[in-house]
Amino acid sequence: MDMMQSLTDNSEEILAQEHGKAGLVWTGKPAERNSSSQSSPGSCKPQDFSSIYSKELLPHCNGEMSRRFLQELVNILFSYIDKTFDRSSKVLDFHHPHQLKEGLEGFSLELPEQPENLEQLLVDCRDTLKYGVKTGHPRFFNQLSSGLDIVGLAGEWLTSTANTNMFTFEISPVFILMEEIVLKKMHEKVGWEEDKGDGIFCPGGSMCNLYSVLLARYHRFPEVKRKGMAALPKLALFTSEQSHYSIKKAAMVLGIGTENVFVVKCDERGKMIPRELESCLNRARSEGRTPFYVNATAGTTVFGAFDPLPDIADICQRHGLWMHVDAAWGGGLLLSKSHCAKLRGIERASSVTWNPHKMMGVPLQCAALLVREKGLLHECNQLRADYLFQPDKHYDVSYDTGDKSIQCGRHVDVFKLWLMWKAKGSEGFGSQVNRCLENAEYLFNCLRKRPDFELVCKSKPEHSNVCFWYIPPSLRGTPRGPDRDRRLHEVAPKIKAKMMEEGMVMIGYQPLGEKVNFFRCVFSNPATKKEDVDFLLDEIARLGCDL
Amino acid sequence: MDMMQSLTDNSEEILAQEHGKAGLVWTGKPAERNSSSQSSPGSCKPQDFSSIYSKELLPHCNGEMSRRFLQELVNILFSYIDKTFDRSSKVLDFHHPHQLKEGLEGFSLELPEQPENLEQLLVDCRDTLKYGVKTGHPRFFNQLSSGLDIVGLAGEWLTSTANTNMFTFEISPVFILMEEIVLKKMHEKVGWEEDKGDGIFCPGGSMCNLYSVLLARYHRFPEVKRKGMAALPKLALFTSEQSHYSIKKAAMVLGIGTENVFVVKCDERGKMIPRELESCLNRARSEGRTPFYVNATAGTTVFGAFDPLPDIADICQRHGLWMHVDAAWGGGLLLSKSHCAKLRGIERASSVTWNPHKMMGVPLQCAALLVREKGLLHECNQLRADYLFQPDKHYDVSYDTGDKSIQCGRHVDVFKLWLMWKAKGSEGFGSQVNRCLENAEYLFNCLRKRPDFELVCKSKPEHSNVCFWYIPPSLRGTPRGPDRDRRLHEVAPKIKAKMMEEGMVMIGYQPLGEKVNFFRCVFSNPATKKEDVDFLLDEIARLGCDL
Incomplete structure (x- = not known):
């Protein structure tokens, strides 16, 4: 003990x-x-x-x-x-x-008019943790972000104690410089030349993706800033059917409209098919739309698939399109010598989303948008608010980053990553990523051997996602078809419900296209070992054996 | 000691x-x-x-x-x-x-390939704090957010240790419910009826304001989500010349364009003039634009002015416009019985921005968008991503808030506010606000008496902002005019530069319209006392006496 x-x-x-x-x-x-x-x-x-x-x-x-x-x-x-x-x-x-709302064991969520004493606050803190979810537990497989890194946590405690804001060098001198240095390191890992590269830490990958569409639109049509979409032709952007929904959300927010997002078909492994992208481009043009942006995904949410970046880069180059790579989930692999080749072609991107809070295990939130062209972020977003960004300050005001962002105040998300990078070195991050992918391979091999499970993709996982069905005894040997599908669709939700009631392990499920509900296991937690993978499968089998 | x-x-x-x-x-x-x-x-x-x-x-x-x-x-x-x-x-x-980049006293910001030891990390942590800015210091007057609340800090340390995300009840059961309860309390303070009100905590006030324009547009033209701005008439929105620049930024991001933002004139105290709003509306219509949104500010950034909300509400009602109140800075006054009347009319708003990280002293970030109409946020932003928001879960999935937001992952910003509310009660927040406004009044009275300072607004401050010039001996008695203005414009930057070099106090300055650079003092830090106000003025006079 x-x-x-x-x-x-x-x-x-x-x-x-x-x-x-x-x-x-x-x-x-x-x-x-x-x-x-x-x-x-x-x-x-x-x-x-x-x-x-x-x-x-x-x-x-x-x-x-x-x-x-x-x-x-x-x-x-x-x-x-x-x-x-x-x-x-x-x-x-x-x-x-x-x-919880009724007040379990005296844990009241209601807010008082009068102060409560410090003892009550401490009881409330204990209860808040007690009824929460331990996302750092070795058997929490539910989300792309998991784990509880001790150095990262120290970084967060310091950040909240420093309690400052990223808008000016004046009030965040150290953090502003750390952001520059961490971004430079990330540019290097992406493979951009020394003189290229800009970027910003954003509140999550969806915001990074939104920034990328915003930048691409401004880059092609700078008049949009002043005149709005009314001055532009009908735009079109492109992303795969298995990409993250934030691309559609960006189109919705930016006033482009979701019907102008072309959804490109994927192969059976979840990778965008380049010739399908070509035909979407042609269709968009023939419908009178102007293509300007392609999102390629490096590590899709469900299958962990990597789109063929070099092929997509060729197409973007040929058509003069902004190529964004959403590597929110896959970016971490750039730090692994064994796996970075899966992102070959990312160096040709105009912008990249990379969330260190996912595969690198940095505490939430930590997400970066990287932009190849220097100065574009600032040009696209600046409005020169006099009261905040005075040009007559006594220091180099190019370090006042507030006018590069959509937000005004911006939370300090960089320090914990900076501190973890010091603690692990690039090499340590690489080994951590390798171990997660080893776990995925171990799970994949276990599933291949077990008769009570069925893999969704038969090929070895490229990332740490492994998707599978549990086949309860009553369905084993049942011929494939709509009836089996209907029954199989109910299996994962039923097991998940029991699993949450018991609380010893946690994994997510979802349908995808024509595939009925299946479990998705993801590994990003350095605490997880092979014994946890064994536990997961045995637990699913135990909970589902009478279905 | x-x-x-x-x-x-x-x-x-x-x-x-x-x-x-x-x-x-x-x-x-x-x-x-x-x-x-x-x-x-x-x-x-x-x-x-x-x-x-x-x-x-x-x-x-x-x-x-x-x-x-x-x-x-x-x-x-x-x-x-x-x-x-x-x-x-x-x-x-x-x-x-x-x-700092050269590595002061061995403090290297560069990131290594190899790990560094824990001692080095602790040294780095000390250095990070040493070269930062103490935003909780009683003499930090530089920003609208200041102070270091011990209970709020405890809340942040817990939040980062819990390391979870707001998108589903599944992984944030307690925090999701706390958000609901805190929002309900805020609705109550705004004055909305029991059955009204929705909202969301966002990464900062600018994002809240962006959400408000997004909602207003969707509410009037729901087809925008699918078809984009191409399907809409030419829009127009309205905000005062002294409002926050985030309204323009929202117009830029959402594809409306900054030239469709009508800037309404203010009176000498910084309040929007209602008849000017009327004439802007008429002008927009005569130019073929469709007005849909008015932003009224409750507590402007520089002067702390409150727009005449009842008059603006009347105009919005008459013209069928969405009325947003940006109370990012002024919202805290709703908790003070002595000052809440300054926000009379806010209960008629369609949406409200209110940043507890400003006047209420909650650690950064904590900003809420409140929406009167229930369900609209969800309807406007949802895209139903199967893999995240499964309808066949075993609990009430209306608590999965992830599809209400633009972000996918959303940082837990509510817990620290919830804990502080428990600690202070609404009453404690009210007293805290009152003390800040008392400090402002004290400063105002000091300035009226001193011959070496000049107030920018002669009337008693409504909020905790007090704006003033320091008049160095060489300018006292100089007749007003372009020459004096030119010289006075340089005074604040020069004093600020010296002040930052010495580091004993910190205050911001800016020009505004035709007014040359002046200091803006704001009070939101409960640590600040009258002696700090005296210190500030004496220090400015000391640093500026030979200018």
């Missing part, structure tokens, strides 16, 4: 004795808590927060109480971190919305 | 002795550090992180080292928090971009 574990257990025991009081803090060494809190009630006695209110914290009073309160919160977080990595602990403790 | 202070000083002393090593952690009680680290080298001996790498943290090794590393980081943060509230400490330690 490690120290963090013992800390957790001790404190929970005592908390229970104290009838649910959470507001106990020791200033003594955690491992000595029990003894010191008993034997020396002086300096090490527990702090009772039940009669203390936030008005006794900084800035109203001195720092001691603030430190004690924050330290107790940190102890709660330590206990949560410990549980996150403990396989015997649940991934989630599921309750329906109405149950 | 309080405990946090002593902690800081001790550790810095020892760090200095250890030749810049930051990686020392004691597991003993902080206050006993000096003695215990000397006398009992057993359990309380300092941890040396210089030979330890991140691969020795979770999940690769047990939790003990992770806890020690995070605890040392927390000690660094405690020291920073203490300095933040210490008036004798600098607000900033300014360096030019090139100086």
Whole structure:
């Protein structure tokens, strides 16, 4: 039993004795808590927060109480971190919305007119974590972003304590420079020449993709900024049927309209078919539309497929189109010497979306838009608000990045990535990615061998996505056809429902095209091992065996 | 000297002795550090992180080292928090971009291929804070968002440890419900009936404003989603000349075009003139445009002015227009019984932007868009991505909010606000706002009395913004005119440059219309007292006396 574990257990025991009081803090060494809190009630006695209110914290009073309160919160977080990595602990403790709203075990979500005491706040913090989902648990396979990186977490705690904003160098000198340096490193990994490359960290991959369409439109038709879409021909953009829905969303937001998004067919592995792109381009032109933008995906959401970037780049070059690569999910592979070749051709892109909060395990949110042409972001988005971006400042105002963005205030998302890069080096990120892909291959091989599962794609996964059906005993041997499909479609939701009630593992499912509901397993959590993969399959089989 | 202070000083002393090593952690009680680290080298001996790498943290090794590393980081943060509230400490330690990039005192921003040790990371964390700006310092007057709320900070640390995402109830059960409850409370403060109101937390006020224009357009012309702007008449929207530039930015992004934004004149206090709005509407119509949206500002960025909401609401009602109220800055006043009347009429808005990270002192970012009509956000933005939002889940999927937003993943911005609301109650927020406005009134009264300063607006401030010129001795008595203006325009930048070099206080300046560069002081930091206001004025006078 490690120290963090013992800390957790001790404190929970005592908390229970104290009838649910959470507001106990020791200033003594955690491992000595029990003894010191008993034997020396002086300096090490527990702090009772039940009669203390936030008005006794900084800035109203001195720092001691603030430190004690924050330290107790940190102890709660330590206990949560410990549980996150403990396989015997649940991934989630599921309750329906109405149950949580009714106030489970005194956990009230309602907001008061009068202040509540610090003890109540600490109880609320514990409950918030208790009824949440441990996205860092080794058996959380539900989302592309998972894991809980300790250095990344340290980065987030520091970022929130620094509590500043990315719009000017004046108030974010260090973070602004870190953004420049991290972006430069990312440009290098993409393969852009030294003098190329610009970019910005955005609130998520969908926003990155929206920026890319915005930039492409402005690049081709700069008059749009002033005159709007009314001055433009009817536009058309192109993306594969398995690409992320944010491309359509961007078209909707930017006033292009979803019917002007051409959805290009994919092959059986989920890759865009280049000749289908060509024929979509021809169709768009023949319908009087002006193609200007192609999105290629490097790592699709469901299958993890990589579109053939060199072929798509050739087409874009031939037709004079902006080539965007949505590598939100696949970008991390650029850091792996074994897998980076899967993104060959990305260096020809005009812009790239790459979310370090996915495959690189950086805490949420951390997403970058990379732009090949320097200065374009600024030119496209600037409005020169005098009150924020004064040209007569005494430093080099090219570092005031606020006018490059759609947002005004912009959250500091770069520091945690910068700190993790220092901690792991590019090589460490590479090994982490390799291990995730090894897990995927292990799962793929297990599934090939087991008669109770069926792979959705028969070929070895390129990314860490592995998609499969569980075939319950009642369906084994049933001939393929609409009846089997109808019944198979219900299997995954039923298993998922039971799985969430029990809470020991978590995986997502979805239909895709004509394929009925199947499970999608993704690996991005460095905590996951082969034993977790075994557990997942056995658990699905256990939960589904009577369906 | 309080405990946090002593902690800081001790550790810095020892760090200095250890030749810049930051990686020392004691597991003993902080206050006993000096003695215990000397006398009992057993359990309380300092941890040396210089030979330890991140691969020795979770999940690769047990939790003990992770806890020690995070605890040392927390000690660094405690020291920073203490300095933040210490008036004798600098607000900033300014360096030019090139100086920071060259690697000041060994602080290298460059990213390595190989891992660096944990000691180096902790040194980097200290340096990152050292060269940053203390936005919570009582003498930081530079931005609308300031302060460092201890409970809010606890909320952020928890949020980053929970490391999840707002798109589905499945992975954010508690936070999704908290968002609903906080939004309901905000609707109540705005004055909407019980059955009205929807909303979403967005990455900043500019994004909220963008959402509002998007919703207004969709509400009037739902076909825009599919067909784009090509299917619409030429639109026009309206906002005052002193409103935030994000309205123009939204028009640019959404494909409406900045030339279709009509800029309505303000009176001398910065309030939109209703009859000017009427004439802009007429002009737009006569030019063949279709008005659909009016933005009224409750708390402008520079003057803190409140547009006459009831008059604007009457006009919007008469013309059938969407009325948005940008209360990003002024929204906090709704919580003050003394000041909420300044927002009378906001209850008639179709949508409202309200940033709790400004006047309410919530850590960055925390911004909400409130929408009167239920369901509209979802209808406007949904694209029904099967792989994320499965209709056959076993819980009430109306809590899956991901399809309401432009983003896919959405950062958890609500928890810190929820926790602060518990800690302060609505009443506590109200008192906090009142104190900020009292500080503004105090500054206003000081300025009226001093011969070396001149107020930009002669009337008592409605919000916490106070704008003024410093008149150096060489300009006192100089007749008003272009020559004086030209010289006065240079005063604020020169003082600001010196101020940043010295680092003891920070305030912004800007020109506005025909008014040359003036200082804008804003109060949103509960740590600020009257003595800080006195300090600010004396410091400006000291730095500017020889200009």
